[in-house]
Each structure stands twice: as structure tokens, then as C-alpha cells.
Amino acid sequence: MTIGEVAERADVATSALRFYEREGLISAVRSEGGQRRYQREVLRRIAFIRAAQRVGLTLDEIRTALGTLPESRTPTAADWQRLSRSWRPLLDRRIAELERVRDKLDSCIGCGCLSLRICHLFNPDDIAAEEGPGPRWLLDEEAVAP
Amino acid sequence: MTIGEVAERADVATSALRFYEREGLISAVRSEGGQRRYQREVLRRIAFIRAAQRVGLTLDEIRTALGTLPESRTPTAADWQRLSRSWRPLLDRRIAELERVRDKLDSCIGCGCLSLRICHLFNPDDIAAEEGPGPRWLLDEEAVAP
DNA sequence: GTATGACTTGAAGTTAACTTCAAGTCAAGG
DNA sequence: CCTTGACTTGAAGTTAACTTCAAGTCATAC
Numbered sequence: 096m097t098i099g100e101v102a103e104r105a106d107v108a109t110s111a112l113r114f115y116e117r118e119g120l121i122s123a124v125r126s127e128g129g130q131r132r133y134q135r136e137v138l139r140r141i142a143f144i145r146a147a148q149r150v151g152l153t154l155d156e157i158r159t160a161l162g163t164l165p166e167s168r169t170p171t172a173a174d175w176q177r178l179s180r181s182w183r184p185l186l187d188r189r190i191a192e193l194e195r196v197r198d199k200l201d202s203c204i205g206c207g208c209l210s211l212r213i214c215h216l217f218n219p220d221d222i223a224a225e226e227g228p229g230p231r232w233l234l235d236e237e238a239v240a241p
Numbered sequence: 242m243t244i245g246e247v248a249e250r251a252d253v254a255t256s257a258l259r260f261y262e263r264e265g266l267i268s269a270v271r272s273e274g275g276q277r278r279y280q281r282e283v284l285r286r287i288a289f290i291r292a293a294q295r296v297g298l299t300l301d302e303i304r305t306a307l308g309t310l311p312e313s314r315t316p317t318a319a320d321w322q323r324l325s326r327s328w329r330p331l332l333d334r335r336i337a338e339l340e341r342v343r344d345k346l347d348s349c350i351g352c353g354c355l356s357l358r359i360c361h362l363f364n365p366d367d368i369a370a371e372e373g374p375g376p377r378w379l380l381d382e383e384a385v386a387p
Numbered sequence: 388g389t390a391t392g393a394c395t396t397g398a399a400g401t402t403a404a405c406t407t408c409a410a411g412t413c414a415a416g417g
Numbered sequence: 418c419c420t421t422g423a424c425t426t427g428a429a430g431t432t433a434a435c436t437t438c439a440a441g442t443c444a445t446a447c
Contacts, residue, residue, distance in 0.1 A: 111434080190343065196332060243424080276425070
């Protein structure tokens with residue numbers, strides 16, 4: 096497949112495909128004239144990349160993940176499985192965090208405590224300040240994670 | 242408060258505070274010598290900004306939201322309530338999207354269909370291609386939303 | 388065989404949200 | 418008074434993930 100065909104099937108700009116190649120995320124053979132010719136498998140790789148981005152990974156992390164795939168053979172279902180399975184904890188953490196924000200909003204909206212110093216949602220100062228700077232309820236996870 | 246004191250209490254770099262001011266998100270009066278002096282209220286504003294960022298809003302959107310606050314008086318609990326209440330649908334959508342990704346991963350890992358053309362998770366081509374380019378299951382929401 | 392559109396490269400531009408730098412000026416303790 | 422650390426400004430730098438541009442080459446339909 097040409098770069099244009101891949102771009103259309105994967106719904107990615109050709110400039111992005113060249114960029115991914117420079118970044119070592121995908122590869123292609125060349126025609127006699129020097130143009131890129133892609134194998135079908137690249138579509139799966141691109142789909143993986145896009146899915147991983149959706150999950151929240153950077154291209155850097157994705158490159159690392161792809162680097163663990165075998166080079167000697169076409170990756171199997173089990174190979175892809177292993178990679179996507181590793182996203183699970185990350186996804187769970189991100190979902191939990193957003194739910195925490197949502198529920199905090201809920202309770203603050205519900206109790207109307209926004210103006211009180213006991214509400215951590217908009218009161219990083221005062222009481223919360225005694226435990227350290229910043230809105231603790233929001234930053235706890237980051238503070239704990241490396 | 243000086244910029245340094247605010248920076249410490251709000252856990253934000255002084256450079257960020259100056260940036261926020263240039264961007265019209267916060268403001269300060271000046272000392273005789275021209276240094277910034279902040280009112281206590283700025284802490285709440287900064288907390289709001291950081292919380293909004295957590296939810297996924299851009300500074301542009303946050304500036305717009307802050308712009309709806311009354312200028313003539315100190316914002317009340319109801320004012321902040323109104324703003325944060327508007328985050329709810331966005332939060333719900335983001336959570337739902339991540340859950341969709343997670344469940345899709347689950348079912349794909351569970352059924353081991355990663356190598357089959359019926360699995361939409363890693364098969365944007367083939368069957369999915371008939372409905373248009375790209376991994377539909379991932380892009381549907383964006384395609385529908387404005 | 389030629390016109391046309393797809394492809395090539397390296398370099399520079401884009402956006403968000405800041406940070407860093409240079410070259411100073413201000414404020415406060417001793 | 419004087420030192421020292423905090424503060425000032427505008428401009429330029431940073432990072433991620435690309436896109437755009439210029440100037441040209443390749444592939445293919447007719």
C-alpha cells in the first residue's frame with residue numbers, strides 16, 4: 096500500500112505517518128523510485144498507536160511498548176493482548192480519578208459548602224494549608240504516584 | 242500577599258501566576274514599587290483554574306467561564322456552584338468514554354479475537370472500513386460531537 | 388509520452404501551557 | 418546604609434504531536 100492508501104484506511108494524515116516513521120513507531124519498504132510501500136500489518140500497528148493514545152499514553156511510551164514486540168516474526172494475538180492488558184490499571188486509575196472529581200463536585204454542589212472553609216474543593220488554603228500547599232484532594236494521587 | 246506567598250499556598254510557580262495574569266485569568270494590585278500584591282480571593286480563583294484543568298478544560302475555556310462571574314462584587318457560593326455544575330456533563334462523557342475503552346479492551350482480551358477481522362479494537366480496516374475510515378468504535382463520540 | 392496527482396525531503400511553523408533568561412529594581416533585616 | 422533575596426519585564430525557549438512549506442521526483446491514466 097502507498098502512504099496515501101494507508102492514510103485513508105487508518106484515517107491518519109500522511110504527514111503523521113512520516114512522523115511516526117521518523118519516531119520509530121512504524122516502518123515501510125521502498126519502491127524502486129524511493130516511495131514508501133506499506134504492508135497490511137502496519138494498519139494494526141497504527142490502530143494500536145491510536146488506541147494507546149486514547150488511553151493516555153505518549154508516543155514515547157507507545158514506542159517503548161511496541162519495542163517489546165518480537166522483531167523476528169509477525170506479532171500474534173497474544174503479543175497484542177499482553178500490551179493492551181497492561182493498559183488496564185492505568186485506565187482504572189484515570190477513571191477513578193475522574194469519578195472522584197465528579198463525586199466531589201456533586202457533594203460540594205449538593206451541600207452548598209463552596210464558601211466554607213471546610214470544603215476542600217475550593218479551599219486549598221486555611222485548613223488544607225496545614226497539611227501542605229495546594230488542593231490536596233486533587234493532587235493526592237499524583238503526590239502518591241511516582 | 243506577594244506573588245511568592247501565593248505561589249507557595251496555591252502550589253503554583255510564580256511564572257505561572259504571571260502567565261495567568263497575562264492571560265486574563267487572575268489579577269493583582271501593585272505595591273508602590275510596582276510589585277504584585279494579591280487579595281486572598283485569588284487563591285479560590287486559582288483553585289478553580291486548577292480544578293477546571295483537571296476536568297479537562299483549556300485555559301481558554303476557563304477564561305470564558307471566569308468571565309461570566311460578576312465583576313462588581315465578590316463571587317458567591319452560588320456563582321462558583323453554577324460554574325462547577327456545568328462541568329458535570331463533560332465529566333460524565335469523559336468517564337463514559339474511558340469506560341468504553343476499558344470494556345472494549347476487556348472483551349477483546351477475554352475473547353482473544355485480536356487477530357480476527359470481526360474485532361473492531363484492532364481492525365479499523367476490513368469490515369470497519371465499509372462504514373468509513375478509522376477505528377469507528379474509538380472515534381464515534383468525536384465524530385458525533387461538534 | 389505527457390499531464391496530473393501522489394510522493395519525496397528537510398526545515399520551519401503550530402498550539403498549549405508554561406519555564407527560563409537577562410538585566411535589572413524593590414523590600415526588609417541587621 | 419547595605420546586603421540579600423524576592424520581585425520586575427519582555428523575549429525567547431520547551432515539549433508533544435503534528436502540520437505546512439518549498440522545491441522537486443515518481444507513477445499512472447490516457
